[in-house]
Amino acid sequence: WIDFIDDLEVARTLLNTVEQWGKERGMTEVQGPLGFTDFDPEGMLVEGFDRVGTMVTIYNHPYYPKHLETLGYTKDVDWVEYLLKLPEENWERTERISSLVAKRFNLHSVELKSRNQLVKKYGKPLFDLVNTCYSVLYGYSMLSDKQIEQYIAAYLPLVNLKLVSLIADKDDNLVGMGITLPSFTRALQRSGGKLFPFGWVHFLKPLLTKKPKEIDFLLVAVHPDYQNKGVNAMIINDLMPRFIGMGVESMESNPELEHNVKVQQQWEALDKEQHKRRRAYRKEIQ
Structure with a gap:
């Protein structure tokens, strides 16, 4: 992360210090902003300053x-974000593709009956799938078993099961998944970013509501062996009818690498607007 006031000399002094620190330790390049893991906020906003952010971005x-570009930092990679809306047309084509894919590859949508089932049976396989799918992505660091345990304990007990799609093979091995959450953006705004003394009250609404108006995609992954085979259609076909029933009005994709065409193709059935862009910069240390 990086933070500074609107003063070029302040930014110059800060970054020169970083560069000197790296040079003294044999480093050759500065890169970022990046988090410690792929689940931390990544990239600096470069487009969409007038748009509302999400809980997982800064x-x-x-x-x-x-200021970074003035100081010689150049683009390393971009992430794009989409505002998604349900099209007025029916879902017959998506339903048909989903059905064909399920039959052809002997796949099924997992029926989740409790959060305990999600945590105990699918928690570890879910994050193992994330490690497998995300390992080839820019800046990804593999999650350790300890980190996986922490994420399972922190997030999965809060998940609304209706906002989760898990796709498994005939042996019940996970091959695809989509996890979404009600938007916490308004709650963060109203709480001023503070849980206490009364900020937590604003978070109860998105946690407890049965009819969220805005949804954030948190995790989407398809096993490499099943990519480009229509598994994404099964995930979309799982989630979208539920969203329609809940009265969802819009969805945020959250950041995805601009060259990750496989991810972007899954939004083809939706009305989409690419409305934000984030960038990781790089600079060689002189």
Whole structure:
């Protein structure tokens, strides 16, 4: 992460210190902003400053990328974000593809009956699937078993089962999944980013509501052996009818690498607007 006031000399002093620290330790390049894991906020906002962010991203003012570029930092990679809306047309084509894929590859949608089932039976396999699918992505660091245990304990007990799609093979091995959450953006705004003394009250609504208006995609993954075979259609076909029934009005994709065409193709059945862009910068240390 990086933070500084709108003053080029402040940014220069800060980054020069970082570069010197790296040079003294034999490093040759500065890269970022990046988190410690792929589940931390990544990238600096460069487009969409007038748009509302999500819980898993950070906001920065336009002067941040401007100062970095003035100081010789160049683009390393971009993430794009989409605002998604349900199309008015029916879902017959998606339903048909989903049915064909399920029959052809002997796959099925997992019926989740309790959060305990999600945590105990599918928690570890779910994050193992994430490690397998995300390992080839820019900046990804493999999650250790300890980290996986922490994420399972922190997030899965809060998940609304209706907002989760798990796709498994005939042996009940996970081959695909989509996990979404009600948007916490308004709650974060109203609480001022503080849980106490009364900020937590604002988080009860998205946690308890049965009819969220806005949804955030948290995790989407398809095993490499099943990519480009239509498993994404099964995930979309699982979730979208539920969203329609809940009265969902819009969805946020959250950041995805701009060159990750496989992920972007899954939004083809939806009305989409690419409305935000984030960037990781790099600079060689002189």
